[in-house]
Amino acid sequence: MKRLLLPALLLFTAEAFAAAAQRDDDPNRIQPWSKNPRYWQYKGKPVLLLGGSKDDNLFQIPDLKEHLDEMASVGANYIRNTMSDRPDKGFEVYPFKRLPNGKYDLEQWNDEFWQRFENMLRWTAERDIIVQIEVWDRFDYSQKNWEPHPYNPRNNVNYTYAQSGFREEYPNHPGRNEQPFFFTTPKQRNNTVVLKYQQRFVEKMLSYALQYNHVLYCMDNETSAEEEWGAYWAEFIRDHARSAGKQVCLTEMWDAWDLKHEHHRRTLDHPERYDFGDVSQNNQQKGQTHWDNFQWAYRYIAKQPRPLNTVKTYGADGGRFGNNRDGLERWWRHIIGGAASARFHRPESGLGLSDLAKGSLQAARKLESLIRLWDVEPANHRLSDRAVNEAYLAARPGEAYALYFTDGGAVGLDLKDAPGRYDVRWIDIQTGEWGKRETLEGGRIAAVAAPAKGHWVAAIVKAKSAKK
DSSP states (O other): OOOOOOOGGGOOOHHHHHHHHHTOOOTTSOEEOSSOTTSEEETTEEEOEEEEOSOSBGGGOTTHHHHHHHHHHTTOOEEEEEOOOOOSSSOOOOSEEEOTTSOEEEEEEOHHHHHHHHHHHHHHHHTTOEEEEEEEOGGGGSGGGTTTOTTSGGGBSSOOHHHHOOOSOOOSOGGGOOOGGGGOSTTTTOOHHHHHHHHHHHHHHHHHHTTOSSEEEEEESSBOOOHHHHHHHHHHHHHHHHHTTOOOOEEOBBOOSSTTSHHHHHHHTOTTTOSSEEOGGGGGSOHHHHHHHHHHHHHHTTTSOOOEEOOOBOOOTTSSSOOHHHHHHHHHHHHHHTOSEEEEOOTTTSOTTSHHHHHHHHHHHHHHHHSOGGGOEEOGGGEESOOTTSEEEEEETTTEEEEEESSSOEEEEEOTTOOSEEEEEEEETTTTEEEEEEEEEOSSEEEEEOSSSSOEEEEEEEOGGGOO
């Protein structure tokens, strides 16, 4: 089948492509940091991606600009943007044009959908907010969302059930992977009837997104699809980016909660295909298991380190995936544990941009003002007298220690190889405000106690007068 071409805006002649290739990489784009590829750099500088928002397909919300301003005001610089169109809240629109007879034409676009998408890209770029796009969301094409969807043959003028291989209903959870929508690619069922419209959709998306340097691409939302599905779209997007003289960073998000599951190896074992990992489903785990699971993945990619993102952190009172405490703990364990990004999931499954989320964002930026997280590494082995899930540490021995307490407490910090005086600045995670100041003497195991119950983080930094 002949592949559809990008709009003329993105077409390059052979000479132009060669010139783009000679320019090599654009230092301003979002990409793994050259000095520590476990973290991102943007506009040539390292950056820690932190976020929280009230929805996932943010380009669809009517008050997007105001919401982005609210994020930026508390230090958020990272959003999740699913290309989802399911009408959950009533303001969402589909990408395809609806005809007078009520059916959709998959050959024609709904300009409102794409104008919203373009606005999101422009407004986030203006605020230096990194966008992680999820191209496909399995929940759009099953259960109640399939009935009104334009890809459902009864709702379009482009193909029938017999031609497409679709059924009228897919009542089971999409994790069962029964929907033929996710089997269309050449190495799967080679469903050219549907694939050409999927290609056309992705090409339209890229015609906007490839004009910007602040976009990351994830193929799916928590997928359990065949490996060939995500691999096809990763190659498709990378090929189109190259044709436009651009380089992009890609990943896949698997549904398995255990990061040691074979599905995650499809990403972690293929840095040539996936430039970073998204391990958000680790946020179904709790406590010490949550930390240990992430640390396994952190060590697993040590020979070819690259960013590990967590674009959705579950946990909020009233939700199905843990309470407020779980949400805060998961977010902070990932930050201290070496994740390149952390974002609170939308309510009610996460804390969104609630006051608690804002407190964590402000607290993390205060911590960052004293300790750059890309300068330290997970170092729980330096803690003693520690109860399970009591405290977590990242360190650059002799220089800086970031110590997180989940609910107050006290531990021993091994400074035996790090003599001298250390300044300690406490930060109240719930409020995002500075707490008390104190000092520690190195050259021994120092006792460190949180100021009170609750979530606290301490920035422990070698005193300037103690440095040589």
